[in-house]
Amino acid sequence: MAATPLRTLSDICDLQEKFRPAIHEFPRVIATAQKMLRASQILDIPVFATTQNRARLGETCSDLRLDVPGGFATKIHADKTLFSMWTPGVKTFFSSGQKHAVVxxxxxxxxxxxxxxxxxxxxxxxxxxxxxxxxxxxxxEVPIALARLRAEGATVTTSESFLYECMGDAGIAEFKEMAKLVKETKESTSQTLQALCKA
Known part of the structure; x- marks a missing residue:
């Protein structure tokens, strides 16, 4: 990221088809994940994805197009029974001791x-x-969880704010493609903010 020496990574946590009917505004979460996957490809940000107990709860949603021809490649796409994505397989990627910025x-x-x-x-x-x-x-549950995460030291932000922080400068080579992505997803982003980020 422009303002920090930390390497940026993107985590996609348990976006599985079986959860679609149960999760509040699930299609909006998928829309933001799709935007972040496209941005990660443009900005060369490694992507990590997990499923929660795949045998019972199924595969990652196919509309995310993870690890399929013409889709988005992941650094790790792992199944887990832990609730945290901080699994032994993920830990090995972080074993160098380098600190990261993770979205x-x-x-x-x-x-x-x-x-x-x-x-x-x-x-x-x-x-x-x-x-x-x-x-x-x-x-x-959502605002309570976000309030706790803020108190614990996480940065709670929005996808567009994060992407502009990643770029830091309109002079970078990727800016034109990123601006196109922001424009193409403007309506979806607005609808998602209204659905998920009501005060």
Missing amino acids: IVGIESHICVLQTTLDLLREGHKVYVLADGVSSCNKE
């Missing part, structure tokens, strides 16, 4: 997103939780 989208805000964030913070990483990219079965 998280996914579910559920008060369980897997929260526990992943706490683990990353404990290890000294900077964590961005996207308020327009996380949700829970019970919508009332």
Whole structure:
């Protein structure tokens, strides 16, 4: 990121098809995850993804197009029974001791997103939780989880704010493509903010 020497990573937490009918505004979370995947490709940000107990809860939503021809490649796309994404496989990627800036989208805000964030913070990483990219079965859980994460030291922000912070400068080579992405997703972003980030 422009303002920090930290390497940026993107985490997609447990966005599985079986959760679609249960999660508050699930299609909006998917829309933000899709935007972040496109941005990660443009800005060359490594992507980590997890499923929660895939045998019972199924695969990652196919509309995210993870690890399929013509889709988005992940550094790790792992199954877990832990609630946190901080699994042994993920830890090996972080074993160099280098600190990272990690952006998280996914579910559920008060369980897997929260526990992943706490683990990353404990290890000294900077964590961005996207308020327009996380949700829970019970919508009332979300603001409580985000308030706790702020208190614990995470940066709670929005996808657009995070992407401009990543770029830092309109003079970078990727800016034109990123500006196009922001323009193309403007309506969806506005609808998502209204649905997930009501005061």
